[in-house]
Amino acid sequence: MTAPDLATLRAAFAGRLLTDAGDMAPFLTDWRGRYTGRALAVAQPDSTADVAAVVRWCVAQGVAVVPQGGNSGLSGGATPDASGNAVVLSLARLNRVRAVDPVGNTLTVEAGCILANVQAAAEAVDRLFPLSLAAEATCTIGGNLSTNAGGTAVLRYGNARALCLGLEVVTADGEIWDGLRTLRKDNTGYALRELFIGAEGTLGIITAAVLKLFPRPRGRAVGWAAVDSPAAALDLLAHAQAGLGDTLTAFELVSDVALELVIEHFPGSRAPLGGTSPWHVLIEVSSLESAAAAQAALEAALTKALVSDATLAASEAQATALWALRENISEAQARAGKNVKHDIAVPIAALPAFITAASRDLHAAFPGIRLVVFGHMGDGNLHFNVSPPVGADHDAFLRNQDAINRIVHDLVAGFDGSISAEHGLGVLRRDEAARYKSPVELALMRRVKTALDPAGLMNPGKVIQ
Amino acid sequence: MTAPDLATLRAAFAGRLLTDAGDMAPFLTDWRGRYTGRALAVAQPDSTADVAAVVRWCVAQGVAVVPQGGNSGLSGGATPDASGNAVVLSLARLNRVRAVDPVGNTLTVEAGCILANVQAAAEAVDRLFPLSLAAEATCTIGGNLSTNAGGTAVLRYGNARALCLGLEVVTADGEIWDGLRTLRKDNTGYALRELFIGAEGTLGIITAAVLKLFPRPRGRAVGWAAVDSPAAALDLLAHAQAGLGDTLTAFELVSDVALELVIEHFPGSRAPLGGTSPWHVLIEVSSLESAAAAQAALEAALTKALVSDATLAASEAQATALWALRENISEAQARAGKNVKHDIAVPIAALPAFITAASRDLHAAFPGIRLVVFGHMGDGNLHFNVSPPVGADHDAFLRNQDAINRIVHDLVAGFDGSISAEHGLGVLRRDEAARYKSPVELALMRRVKTALDPAGLMNPGKVIQ
Incomplete structure (x- = not known):
């Protein structure tokens, strides 16, 4: 086989092509620095037709295509492998807002639109696009949909999947599927949209x-x-849901270790309540009327739930400060050193039992560890992260990663949970997912993969091997 | 090829098998009486394992499998074709509620559960299962999911697809896929659940x-x-959504012809308002607190929207009576004689323009026709039905069906709409859907079909040819 001729790729589409090692470098390593791959080139098309042209060139040459949005994924899904026989296809220049319809409440955007810009485009017509997550200033909507992103508003608005009505997709043949429907209802065939979301x-x-x-x-x-x-938090959740319905927009659990970590690493932050407590809950209520109405509803719900130790933000500034305690946990962890992360979900009713069992087994196996547990309790989704004992060598501790994963993920599987609730599989969790899935499910997934990507050139090695 | 030996099918599963023509008859004609087919047998398994056994027998014998729930579909999707080389697989005896979890807010049911029983199982634990449609006393949840049913609560709660967290499926190989997840979040692979829903x-x-x-x-x-x-109705919808948010649970449009038809054919029913009006809207607001709170919110919304001619139900009995005016339209049409039905969706903002254009073109082509237009305006979904002129021969009029469909569906396609918003394709709309879909989309659908049903024995001739 002869080496692919990049000049023909440059000619095949009218866009930008990076081939210099220095230019390509930022696209070849994931942002956590866990994965570094190689590529023939980084293509930066700025139109759907050019994306299709790049794919057709790759198909003709037998070269893999690795699509990349904001390169902010947590599972290595957008990084090429070490073979070097790949073109990284950056969607960043497809960043136009194509249409906005405040009557039908739809927004049509290109894949490379940064999530924060999508939110702003909605706000410009006095509407809300609710997807919100830590990386929103850099991640792209195409990446959000491709990983079916979660975030802080899932309890009320659902995952990225639930926020999408239509797609435009370049197929593995380099054809363009125009499925950009703006309809709330359309029962005319197979759920192709759903298939591409999360893939x-x-x-x-x-x-x-x-x-x-x-x-x-x-x-x-x-x-x-x-x-x-956690059981008390669950009681509070039940009360909040019954009383607040869909005005309840967030219900986040935070462990004492997680809160202390933020206070330690973010000067100026402080615990919202006096005294100590093993667990904390952040609750957000939204109102179409006013902040005062939201405040009254939240106060009533907390009173009804007999919560004794709670505080309500008295201003937007205080509300932001409370949220910062939650949102800064990941960064505080990073500042504190390396740790072993998990993004798990179990049935909501099983959360307390899972936390008890996982904490017990991990403490028994690795005395002195600190469990940084936090997350979207209302969705049954926890970031169950394991930090080394105080003073321990972080790199040495990380060598226990597989053993730690096994304890956590075996328990998750025992509770019929998910080992990747909102981060996707990428390469990080690909084999781990295959370990727990049934042969029937894996066979169905392989059939789908083979049907839509018979040459196996679309982001190979990700999701399923 | 030798004829299949039904004794081996009887032996292959422990369930009931109907082979007598009289016993089979109710399963071989759809409830509207539009389609009648033939079958080797009707299998009535009462467990998933037995469903799998029936499918394996069919695969081994090269016999088609036609699954059927409550046989209340509107598109002929559950009726076997005329070849006679099919087993109708009735799911009706798989009707157990397997689990209910009021903490996690999930209900696990078998496919043959009648929708009304699913609703009742939810109510028994003080919860709501919101799917609601005219056939709810006979249709099954398996059929609802297989057709991604809509109904009256889509505006607030979404289609059947949006109400499902997990599935158990017997594959075309007769294997059992256990995808009965109760999780709100699970990003561990392709959206198999979504693929089977609506298929x-x-x-x-x-x-x-x-x-x-x-x-x-x-x-x-x-x-x-x-x-x-319709434009005024759309204004009212915008006001209602802005002010009521998710407490707005229904927004239904009713044309004067539709209302008059109900009043004519349902003795005792009467127009809610004095005077005449070309269009009417039924609005429902729900409250987690009380009917009084809902009443106050709806009153405020109508006042804010400057609606001059409106009435609010003063009691549950009156509320039911108002809903009856909407729900009895289909039956009133049936009592009035044959008509040509459409189940279309267009972008919500385009509804007025679509109604204007379709009315104009139909009246021009078929003078004297009566347009029975009603439906889920909040979802952009209308039942745009065409009744013959007063005194005309209904059977003769029905011979215009294709020409009428062409006018309506061409306009729908022109507005980027859907020719089957909530009823599915079955055989009724299969070729019509193929007419308007792109070659790329049809090719993707065929790839999916071939991948998951390589022998082509699963409900052949439905959805896609």
């Missing part, structure tokens, strides 16, 4: 999407409550 | 599902407003 670019490349917009809340209330246990 | 049994047979439950509203308010035009 991490292994079945085709999302180039544009129609997103759902929502009425923009006029105000919010944010509260912070101390609870004795 | 009308052409990719596999849904045997059980995990459904989402919601807090049960404590009360509702129902209002009826007269509006001058």
